[in-house]
Amino acid sequence: MESIFSNLSKDELKFQSEVNEYCDNEIAPYIEDIENGKIDIMDVVKPMGKKGYIGLMYAKEYGGLRKSFKHELLLAESICYHSLPVDMSRGASIYPANLIRSFNKIDTLGKYIGPLCKGEKIGCFCFTEPDAGSDLSRMKTIYEKDDANSELILNGEKRFITNGSVADILVVYGRNGACIVKSDWEGFEVVEEYNLMGLHGLHLGHLKFNNVRIPEDHILFFQEIRKDSSGKRKSGKTSAISSMQQFLGPERAMLAVQALAVARRALEVAIKYSVERIQFKKSISEFEGISFKIANMVTNYEAGRALVEKSVANIHNGYLAAMSKLFACQNSYKICDEAIQILGGIGYTDKYPVERCTRDVRLLRIGGGTDEIMQYIIQKGIYRK
Ligand SMILES: Cc1cc2nc3c(=O)[nH]c(=O)nc-3n(C[C@H](O)[C@H](O)[C@H](O)COP(=O)(O)OP(=O)(O)OC[C@H]3O[C@@H](n4cnc5c(N)ncnc54)[C@H](O)[C@@H]3O)c2cc1C
Numbered sequence: 350m351e352s353i354f355s356n357l358s359k360d361e362l363k364f365q366s367e368v369n370e371y372c373d374n375e376i377a378p379y380i381e382d383i384e385n386g387k388i389d390i391m392d393v394v395k396p397m398g399k400k401g402y403i404g405l406m407y408a409k410e411y412g413g414l415r416k417s418f419k420h421e422l423l424l425a426e427s428i429c430y431h432s433l434p435v436d437m438s439r440g441a442s443i444y445p446a447n448l449i450r451s452f453n454k455i456d457t458l459g460k461y462i463g464p465l466c467k468g469e470k471i472g473c474f475c476f477t478e479p480d481a482g483s484d485l486s487r488m489k490t491i492y493e494k495d496d497a498n499s500e501l502i503l504n505g506e507k508r509f510i511t512n513g514s515v516a517d518i519l520v521v522y523g524r525n526g527a528c529i530v531k532s533d534w535e536g537f538e539v540v541e542e543y544n545l546m547g548l549h550g551l552h553l554g555h556l557k558f559n560n561v562r563i564p565e566d567h568i569l570f571f572q573e574i575r576k577d578s579s580g581k582r583k584s585g586k587t588s589a590i591s592s593m594q595q596f597l598g599p600e601r602a603m604l605a606v607q608a609l610a611v612a613r614r615a616l617e618v619a620i621k622y623s624v625e626r627i628q629f630k631k632s633i634s635e636f637e638g639i640s641f642k643i644a645n646m647v648t649n650y651e652a653g654r655a656l657v658e659k660s661v662a663n664i665h666n667g668y669l670a671a672m673s674k675l676f677a678c679q680n681s682y683k684i685c686d687e688a689i690q691i692l693g694g695i696g697y698t699d700k701y702p703v704e705r706c707t708r709d710v711r712l713l714r715i716g717g718g719t720d721e722i723m724q725y726i727i728q729k730g731i732y733r734k
Contacts, residue, residue, distance in 0.1 A: 350613045350616055350617055350620075350647075350650065351654075352365065352423075352426060352613075353422075353426055353606055353609050353610065353613070353653075353654050353657060353658075354419070354422070354423065354426075354654075354658065354661075355654075355658070357423075361419060361420065361423060364416070364420055364423060364424075365423050365427065368402070368423065368424050368427040368428075369427050371400060371402070371427075372427045372428055372430070372431050375393070375396065375397075376393055376428060376431045376432055376435055377431045379392070379393050380431060380432050380702075383432070383434070383435070383549065383550035384549045384550065384699075384705065385549075386549070386550070389550070390434060390435060390438050390550035390551060390552070391438070391471065391515060391552075393432075393435055394435060394438045394439050394442065394468065394471075395468035395469075395471075396468065397439055397468060398412060398466060398467040398468025398469065399467070399468065401413050401414035401466070402414075402424060402439070403439055403442060403443050403465065403466055403467070403468050404443050404446065404462065404465060404466025404467075405420060405421050405424055406418065406420075406421055407446070407462060407466050411462045411463045411466045411467075412462075412463055412466030412467035413466050418599060418661075418664065419661065421603070422602070422603060422606045422661065425440070425603055425606050425607055425610070426606050426607075426609075426610040427610075428610075429606075429607045429610035429611055430610045430611075430613060430614050431614075432709075433547075433548060433607055433610075433611050433709040433710065433712075433713075434548040434549065434550050434551040434709065435550075436607060437511055437548065437551060437607075438511060438512055438551060438552070440603070441472065441473050441474065441511035441512045442465060442468070442471050442472045442473070442512055442516075443465055443466065443472060444472060444473070444474040444520070445461065445465065445472035445473070445474060445518050445519065445520040445529065446458060446461060446462045446465050446466070446472065447596065448474060448520045448527070448569070448593070448596075449461065449462075449520065449529065449569060451593075451595065451596070452527070452569040452570055454569055456566070457529065457566055457567065457569075461518055461529070464517075464518075465518065470517040470518050471512050471515055471516045471517050471518070472512065472516055472517070472518045472519070472520075473510050473511060473512040473513050473516035473518075473519050473520075473554075474510075474519070474520050474522075475507040475510050475513065475519055475520065475521045475522060475556065476488075476507075476522050476593070477507060477508055477509045477510070478490060478505065478506055478507055478508060479506060479508055483718070483719060483721075483722050485522075486524075488505075488522065488523060488524040489505055489506070489524065490503070490504070490505025490506065490507065490521065490522070490523035490524065490558065491503075491504055491505060491523050491524055491525060491574070492523050492525055492526040492528065492563070492568075492571055493574075494571075494573060495562070499565040500562050500563055500564055500565065501526065501528060501562075501563040501568055501571060502560055502561070502562060502563070503521065503523065503528065503530065503536075503558045503560075503561040503562075503563055504558055504559065504560060504561075505521075505523055505557075505558050506540075506555070506556065506557050506558070507521065507555070507556045507558075508554075508555040508556070509543070509553060509555075509716075510553065510554045510555075510556055511551060511552070511553060512552055512554070513539070513552065513553065513554025513555070513556050514539045514541075514542040514552045514553075514554035514556075515552045515554075516532055516554075517531065517532055517533075518530075518531060518532075519531075519532065519556075520569070521558065522593065524574075525571065525572045525573070525574045526568065526569070526570050526571040526572060527569040527570045527593075528563045528567050528568050528569055528571075529563075529567040529569065530558070530561060530563065530567070534561055534562070535561070535562070536558060536559040536560045536561035536562070537556070537557075537558060537561055538556065538557040538558075538559065539554055539555070539556055540554075540555040540556065540557050541554070541555045542554055542555075543555065545712075546708050546711065547705065547707075547708025547709040547710075547711060547712060548708075548709050548712055595665075597667060597670065597718070598660075598664050598665045598666060598667050598670040599664055599665075599670075600717055601660075601667075601670035601671060601673070601674040601717060601718065601723075602657060602660050602661050602664060602670050602673060602674075604674050604677075604678065604713055604716070604717045605653065605656070605657045605660065605670075605673040605674045605676075605677035605678065606657055606677075607713060608653075608674075608677045608678045608681035608682075608710055608713045609650065609653050609654060609657065609677050609681055611681055611685065611706045611709060611710040612646075612650055612653070612677075612680070612681035612684040612685060612706070612710065613650065614702060614706055615684055615685040615688035615702070615703045615706040615707070616643075616646055616647065616650060616684055616688065618688060618692070618701055618702060618703055619643065619646070619687070619688035619691040619692065619703065620634075620643055622691060622692050622701070623639050623640070623643060623691050626692075626693075633691070639691055642687050642690070642691060643691070645687075646683075646684045646687055646688070649680040649683065649684060650680070650684060652676065652680070653673070653676055653677040653680055653681070656669075656672060656673040656676050656677065657673045657677060659673070660672070660673035667726060667730075668726065668727060668730035671718070671722075671723040671726040671727050671730075672723070672727055674713075674717070674718065674723055675720055675723035675724065675727065677713075678710070678713040678714045678720070679714060679720060681710050681713070682707070682710050682711055682713075682714060685703060685706040685707035685710050686707050688703040688706070688707075689703050689704055689707060
């Protein structure tokens with residue numbers, strides 16, 4: 350199957366071929382060991398920093414390659430073709446740097462960007478809470494000012510945080526602010542690491558912050574919460590939440606690319622298998638029951654590619670990004686599931702990667718905004734017009 354993006358420039362093609370080679374040599378051989386817990390996912394993620402593949406878009410002096418967002422998508426596609434969790438972990442690790450930059454905290458960024466890009470430190474971003482998933486205005490995590498000095502005090506809980514249980518540097522959003530937190534500070538606690546249906550090896554953490562003190566230079570944004578005459582806290586959604594909305598378009602395009610890359614892998618396996626597998630004295634691809642499935646799978650893959658390309662060309666259009674994420678993630682899951690069907694019994698075992706692809710890609714209908722939230726955004730865009 351063709352890669353998701355067509356009409357690549359010479360430079361993009363060269364980059365794609367380099368990362369494909371890297372992924373074949375440095376990621377593919379370790380997938381099973383990550384899956385079975387024999388090696389830690391970070392043993393594969395961290396070395397990517399030496400190649401500039403963690404902070405790809407950052408300057409070379411920090412450990413990046415100063416590449417474009419399109420290159421970032423190409424890299425994600427190549428990695429996800431082999432392993433979605435490896436790419437999720439890589440992406441989450443550099444995310445704090447993107448957030449710090451979005452608040453224009455250039456001096457602070459200088460301290461952290463190098464170690465994050467080079468894979469010397471692991472990062473994560475913390476939005477989701479037990480009571481605040483799709484609806485982040487329900488966040489309870491809160492920053493309070495210590496009047497004796499210029500520090501803030503952080504209290505709250507975050508769950509489903511990629512890299513959360515192994516991260517060194519966290520960017521934590523609360524209902525009235527966002528700050529950088531280091532995991533060796535007093536009051537930070539990893540409550541648990543989740544066991545997952547797929548994405549084996551991913552470190553998904555439930556975290557607690559108990560009176561964590563935040564020095565002034567680690568504050569990205571803070572808004573004092575007003576209290577009414579009875580002393581009750583007022584205010585809900587803050588501009589800290591709105592500040593992260595600028596990332597949603599690019600992030601959703603990225604999730605769509607990740608989904609299609611996983612689907613492409615499953616599709617390739619299914620097509621090859623359908624030609625090689627003989628039943629009733631024929632290759633099963635000669636049965637319409639199978640070849641029509643392949644026709645639908647390829648059609649959905651191609652439609653997903655077209656939507657993703659349109660959304661990437663209009664990267665800050667949230668409506669298109671939501672549509673491409675919804676379509677790509679739903680259909681990639683269907684493609685992977687049909688791939689299992691085409692392989693029959695062996696598809697349900699780990700002898701082929703299709704069962705892993707199905708379990709892994711299922712997350713993308715939930716993470717980064719659920720299908721239902723994408724549908725909500727799309728219908729809003731339609732009726733607004
Ligand atoms: C593997 C994994 C990695 C993750 N990584 C991170 C991370 O690094 N950082 C982070 O902050 N978060 C992360 N998340 C959290 C993820 O973004 C949330 O799980 C997601 O946003 C959904 O929130 P929720 O799970 O609380 O579901 P809920 O919001 O409780 O939703 C439950 C159901 O209700 C539906 N629903 C909710 N509101 C509406 C509505 N208005 N209309 C219709 N249906 C609705 C949802 O679509 C869903 O079907 C991760 C999650 C997973 C599983």
